[in-house]
Amino acid sequence: MSLPLPAGEYRAYLFDCDGTIVDSMPLHYLAWQQALAEWGCEFPEDLFYAWGGRPVADIIVDLNERHGLAMPVAAVADRREELYRQFLPKLTAVPEVLEHIIGSHRRVPFAVVSGSTRDSVTASLGALGLLDKFDVLVCAGDYARAKPDPEAFLRAAELLGVAPQDCLVFEDTDMGIQAATAAGMASVRVPQPRMR
Incomplete structure (x- = not known):
């Protein structure tokens, strides 16, 4: 096509x-799911795609607000990136x-x-x-x-x-x-x- x-x-x-x-995007979503699960945070797939293009730090801040959490932004961002890199061979x-x-x-x-x-x-x-x-x-x-x-x-x-x-x-x-x-x-x- x-x-x-x-x-x-x-x-x-x-x-x-x-x-x-x-x-x-599917690999980023897997990395998000795994990183956020460590903090008991959910990130529905439709919201993930709706927020496509937003900086990672902004997403974590908004998820904290939505779920009443206090996830450390830098630590979650680093963990998400670490997990994403593990998926790079599938890219x-x-x-x-x-x-x-x-x-x-x-x-x-x-x-x-x-x-x-x-x-x-x-x-x-x-x-x-x-x-x-x-x-x-x-x-x-x-x-x-x-x-x-x-x-x-x-x-x-x-x-x-x-x-x-x-x-x-x-x-x-x-x-x-x-x-x-x-x-x-x-x-x-x-x-x-x-x-x-």
Whole structure:
């Protein structure tokens, strides 16, 4: 199944990572379930997907509020990341997006714009041999306001030296599409693997 792109001459491609380049969402969910179980916290799958694209720390803070818990944010985040890395051998790329990465590499510059940490993004891309395809990584900690705020996408465009209106964003979440639109960028919606 190919992923049609909106018409236009784009000078840069900006990609979300999890669920867009890498089919990592089911693995992230397993890591969340195992990490949170250690604290007696539930994270329903529909909520996990609804919150796709949000920084890990924000999710833990909101889960604490919802469940009246006091999970230590950094410790839970680190544990979730440790568990996710154990699943990396099972990681695969999203085929429709990989096709565009391979076909357009070196023709236009690429950036990753992710709500995940730089360590998580580099581990995922490295596991698939794709890390060297990207000129810029904008990850959690590189911006103040998460998607749906456009800040992260605007930062990536600035780092690539490309005007926002000349960027095409690949995204799998509503918040990511909203952020791209707010940044004045065209976008293409990547169907989540479980929706294909």
